[in-house]
Amino acid sequence: MRELTPLCWQLLLLSTLVYCSLGQGGASLSISPDRSQFLKFESVSLSCEVQGNSAGWRVVRNTTRGILSECDTDWGKQQGSSCNVFPIPSDSGVYWCESGSGEHSNAVNITVPAGGVILESPALPVTGGDSVTLRCRYQGTPSDLTADFYKDGSLIRTETTGEMTIPAVSKSDEGLYKCTNSEGESPESWMTVTVLSLTASLSVSPDRSQFFEYESVSLSCEVQGNSAGWRLKRHTVSGERSDCGRNWGKPEGSSCIVSLMPSDSGVYWCESGSGEHSNAVNITVPAGAVILESPALPVTGGDSVTLRCRNRGTPSNLTADFYKDGSLIRNETTGEMTIPAVSKSDEGLYKCTNSEGESPESWMTVTAAVPSPAVLGSSMFLPRLLCSLLVGSPYLLVTIILLVKGCKSRTQGDHVEEE
Structure with a gap:
């Protein structure tokens, strides 16, 4: 295999800039402090971390009361790419980032209980092997009361300090946690552990x-x-x-x-x-008499997905309204709705209604299609690595055209000399 000349390496680097300038898409929601439960009026900051162009992304929520809205409407204060909230119990719900075209980030669940006890546990997934500390906090003082910690409904530990540390979390630590102390009981929160x-x-x-x-x-x-x-x-x-x-x-x-x-x-x-x-x-x-048939397992981007609004009796093909994240998206006389090629923007909370009633809500997860290892190795790894190091130039396109010609001439010249 002929080695690339220095000029060709320059071309590769600059081509990477084009790749970067097009943006890689996608966003993640970060939360500070990273926990899922908050006492009334505590401060929480939610930020959209976007790969590529961040314009048009905003923090959106769906509260436990079913109210879907954006930050800086009737809640929160927008500051740059962040949304700052001093939550009260009515702010409990699911939060995520959403683009103007409907793309979604990950979602986090925030709970603000009416009681005075919360469990400080991570809202975002924790990585296997990391140290994690769970704290049982009380609205008043002191906050280091003796606490009982529960996982999946079973008592796992009593701590006189009011906090419990897992030195190296594993998948077996994933589950539903809560705590109790002399002042009461916290809500339950799910802790997710990711492994390779x-x-x-x-x-x-x-x-x-x-x-x-x-x-x-x-x-x-x-x-x-x-x-x-x-x-x-x-x-x-x-x-x-x-x-x-x-x-x-x-x-x-x-x-x-x-x-x-x-x-x-x-x-x-x-x-x-x-x-x-x-x-x-x-x-x-x-x-009830109505269900929504939607996938329980994640669906792959690009696949066709059909959602069906089924009635316990007959006929089951009644006219149905389909909702996503609380908003009506389509009315279908056949009782079913097809998405020909799902994308990340289709991920969300769905339900349906017909003349017989309303279904519960279900979350549909969409995963990106995975390229073959050969494609990943040859065309993705190096550009992604270089993207983090390089910035674009307004004269990039002209430069690349000139370098392509130069690279081609240099390669042809080398070939003639060898002959």
């Missing part, structure tokens, strides 16, 4: 998050390597945490078959004997 790769994944058949009473669903643990010791677990809305085959579900090989009841609504996942976790899915079995 999962050894197991949970599949759902049929792939949807809402079911009618007595419908059947098959949940399977797909394990890389030895599957011994993995079992399906759940945490229901009533607080029950148990394995398939105890008082629910029928184990069949690596799967668990469940004939669903409203009491089966909750979070399901696979877990190993050593505490490793798979992904988790949320299943809802409403008492």
Whole structure:
């Protein structure tokens, strides 16, 4: 393979500038301080960290009362790319960044309880191996009261200092936490732990998050390597945490078959004997007559996705209204809505209504399509690396054209000399 001449390397660097100037898209929501629970009137700053052009991005929320709005409307104070909030209980809800074209960032859940006790736990995912400290705080003083810490409904530790440290978190530490002290009980918050790769994944058949009473669903643990010791677990809305085959579900090989009841609504996942976790899915079995058929598992960008508004009776193809993040997006006489090629902007909270009632809400996750390793290696790694080091020039296009000609002439000259 002929080595690139210095001139060609310059061309590669400048081509990278074009790549940078086009922007890589996407945004993430950061929160400071990084926690999901706040006492009344505490200050929290929410910022949109955008790759590429940040114009048009803003912080949006959907409160527990179902009010969808932007920062600086009737809440928060916009300061540059950040939104500063002094929250009260009515500010509890889901927050995210959104562009003018409808692209979404990650979302965080913020809770401002009416009570005087909160659990300080991370709102953003924590990385496996990091040290994490959970604090049980009281509105008054002192705030270092003896506290009991609970995970997934079970007492795990009592600390006289009011705080609990996990020196090196692992996937087994992921779960639903709360605390109690002499002043009361905090709300529950989910702590997410990210690792480089999962050894197991949970599949759902049929792939949807809402079911009618007595419908059947098959949940399977797909394990890389030895599957011994993995079992399906759940945490229901009533607080029950148990394995398939105890008082629910029928184990069949690596799967668990469940004939669903409203009491089966909750979070399901696979877990190993050593505490490793798979992904988790949320299943809802409403008492009402209407459900929204939407994917429980993440869908890949570019795929076609159909959402169906189903009625328990017949016909099930009643005219339906479809909502995303609280806003009406489409009315369909067939009772179903198709997105031909989903993108990150389609990620969000969906529900539907028809003449028989309203479905619960379900979150649809969209993941980006992954290029092949060859494409990643040859065309993405170096430009992305250089993007962080270089800035553009107003004369870039002209320079590149000249360098292309120069590179071509130099290469041809080298070839003639070799002959």
